[in-house]
Amino acid sequence: MGCDALVAFEPENLFYMTGFWGEAIGILDKNGCTIVSPELEMGRAKVESTDCDVVKSERGKGSIGTVINKLQKNKVCTDSDSYGIVSSLKKSLPKVESSTEPFYRAREVKDSKEIAILQKASSILDEMYEMCVDTMMIGQTETQLQTILMQYGMERGMFATGYKSTLNPLIIAGGPNGSLPHAQVTDRKFKSGDMVVVDLTLRYQGYVSDATRTFGVGKVSDEAKKVYEIVRQSQEAGLKAVKPGVSCKSVDDNCRNVIEKKHYGRFFIHSTGHGIGLEVHELPNIGPSSKAVLSKNMAVTVEPGISIPKKFGIRIEDSVIVGNKVNVMHKFTKELITV
Ligand SMILES: [Mn+2]
Numbered sequence: 302m303g304c305d306a307l308v309a310f311e312p313e314n315l316f317y318m319t320g321f322w323g324e325a326i327g328i329l330d331k332n333g334c335t336i337v338s339p340e341l342e343m344g345r346a347k348v349e350s351t352d353c354d355v356v357k358s359e360r361g362k363g364s365i366g367t368v369i370n371k372l373q374k375n376k377v378c379t380d381s382d383s384y385g386i387v388s389s390l391k392k393s394l395p396k397v398e399s400s401t402e403p404f405y406r407a408r409e410v411k412d413s414k415e416i417a418i419l420q421k422a423s424s425i426l427d428e429m430y431e432m433c434v435d436t437m438m439i440g441q442t443e444t445q446l447q448t449i450l451m452q453y454g455m456e457r458g459m460f461a462t463g464y465k466s467t468l469n470p471l472i473i474a475g476g477p478n479g480s481l482p483h484a485q486v487t488d489r490k491f492k493s494g495d496m497v498v499v500d501l502t503l504r505y506q507g508y509v510s511d512a513t514r515t516f517g518v519g520k521v522s523d524e525a526k527k528v529y530e531i532v533r534q535s536q537e538a539g540l541k542a543v544k545p546g547v548s549c550k551s552v553d554d555n556c557r558n559v560i561e562k563k564h565y566g567r568f569f570i571h572s573t574g575h576g577i578g579l580e581v582h583e584l585p586n587i588g589p590s591s592k593a594v595l596s597k598n599m600a601v602t603v604e605p606g607i608s609i610p611k612k613f614g615i616r617i618e619d620s621v622i623v624g625n626k627v628n629v630m631h632k633f634t635k636e637l638i639t640v
Contacts, residue, residue, distance in 0.1 A: 302403055304378035306330040308368060308390070311380050313579035314404045316507055321350040326368050337367045369393045380404050405584045409576060410598045415508060416622055419577070419600055422505035423620055423630035425457050426512045429501055430633040437640040439493055439519055443473040443486045450501070459503040464581045472500035475518070479614030482571050482606060493519025496529070496613040498606075502581055509581050511602050512631045513618035517639035528565065528607050529615050529637045535559035536617040536635065539573055539603040543627045549591035549601075556605040557589070565607050574602040577620055599623045 309315045309327040315336070316322040318329050325338035325346055334353040338346040346355045356371075358364040365386060376396040381387060390397045411419065429450050436449055451461075451470060461470035467483050474484035475491050479498040491497060495518040502511045515529065539556040553573040560569045572588030575581075577600050585593035587601060595601070601623065606616030617635055622628040 302378060302398070302400070303376055304398070304403055305374035305376045306372055306378070307403060308372070308377055308379040308381070309404065310383075310386065311401075311404070313408075314380050317404070317408055317579060319346075319350040319353045321346045321353070322507065323349075326364055327353075328368065328371055330374065335371060337364050337371070339364060365389050378403055408578050409584050410596055411578065411600050411622070412598070415578070416598065416600070416628075418506045418508045419510055419620065419622070420630050422459070422503065422508055422510035423512065424632075425454060425459055425505065426501045426503065426510055427631055427633040428457075429453055430499070430512075430514050433499055433514070433516060434638060434640060437491065437497070437516060437518070440490050442488045442490050443475060443478070443497075444488050446491075446499075447471050447473050447486045450499075454501075454503050459505050462502055462504050462509050462581050464502065471502070472498060472513075474498045474500075474614065476613060477611050479515070480608040480610050480612060482608060482614065482616070484614075491518045494521055494525075495519070496521060496525050496615055498614050498616055500616065500618065507579055509577050509579070510620050510630065511577050511581060511604075511618060512620060512633075513604055513606075513616045514633060514635070514638075515615045515617065517637055519639070521637075521639060525613055525615070526637065528609075528613075531560060531563045531565060532605055532607055532615045532617050533635055533637075535569075535605040536603055536619070539605060540619065540621065540627055540629060543595060543601070543603065543621060543623055545595055545597040545623055545625065547595050549585050549587040549593045549595060550589065552587050552595070552603065553589050553591065556603070560605060560607060568607045568609050569605060570608055571604075571606065574604050574618075576601050595623045597624055 315327040318327040469486040475497040476495045500513040542555040574587035576583040604618030608614040
């Protein structure tokens with residue numbers, strides 16, 4: 302994009318540039334990186350960042366004024382789309398572009414250190430599915446299960462992602478609630494016959510792993526068992542398609558075809574998957590209209606689902622690393638488990 306300097310306002314991008322997650326502004330150019338930090342964040346910024354200059358916002362000028370002083374470059378690219386920020390940058394600098402593109406594209410392919418963190422995060426989620434098997438029971442509420450799982454995860458270094466579109470850290474949705482892909486956790490009690498969607502999305506050392514399993518409770522219907530098997534086959538078909546050089550659309554097609562052939566196509570109401578990393582949803586998107594192509598070491602999810610309104614929902618999701626042989630980071634079974 303011809304950027305001479307990148308200016309990051311979003312904590313994810315600041316962290317990616319500098320190792321520091323907080324309220325400050327990151328600048329990256331050929332000479333390295335600089336953090337412009339308000340006084341309140343100076344202590345942490347100095348300790349947590351690596352190979353960066355940390356400078357304090359100048360009093361009276363504010364952070365933006367300090368940033369502008371450091372940026373006498375030709376073209377400056379920023380992740381901010383705030384009108385106030387972009388217009389102050391434009392007033393003082395010759396060429397400013399507001400685009401998240403360079404940041405997301407840099408973050409799309411993971412290095413070995415990032416993959417190791419994602420793998421660790423994924424293993425903890427697997428342990429949480431073991432917890433589900435051990436603790437889920439008829440009469441337990443979604444909220445109670447969420448509390449048990451969050452305590453387990455947080456004691457092992459997991460954090461809520463802060464994903465803005467849902468209020469709860471996890472998605473635990475039993476019976477008819479499961480037909481809402483982004484259901485809020487409620488005080489509904491699990492009862493015999495329920496399918497329970499357990500979508501775990503948690504952050505570990507900055508990085509987010511995302512997985513979903515659907516459990517049966519008590520005696521589940523033949524229809525639910527049949528639909529479970531369709532979703533399982535669809536997810537398997539999606540995983541098989543994941544390879545470097547393959548279009549994201551074709552991964553979505555592979556999943557969707559299995560479900561459409563069994564006449565449940567209109568109940569598959571979301572995309573097949575998305576990139577994961579410092580945010581829950583990053584590039585590439587894996588959906589019917591994606592233009593992206595997979596590359597080695599991208600981290601993505603494969604998560605087909607069937608949502609039958611007011612009845613039940615079933616979704617199976619793994620976070621994977623793209624490679625000649627796909628690395629499925631979750632080992633917890635995808636056979637139907639009934640508790
Ligand atoms: Mn997901």
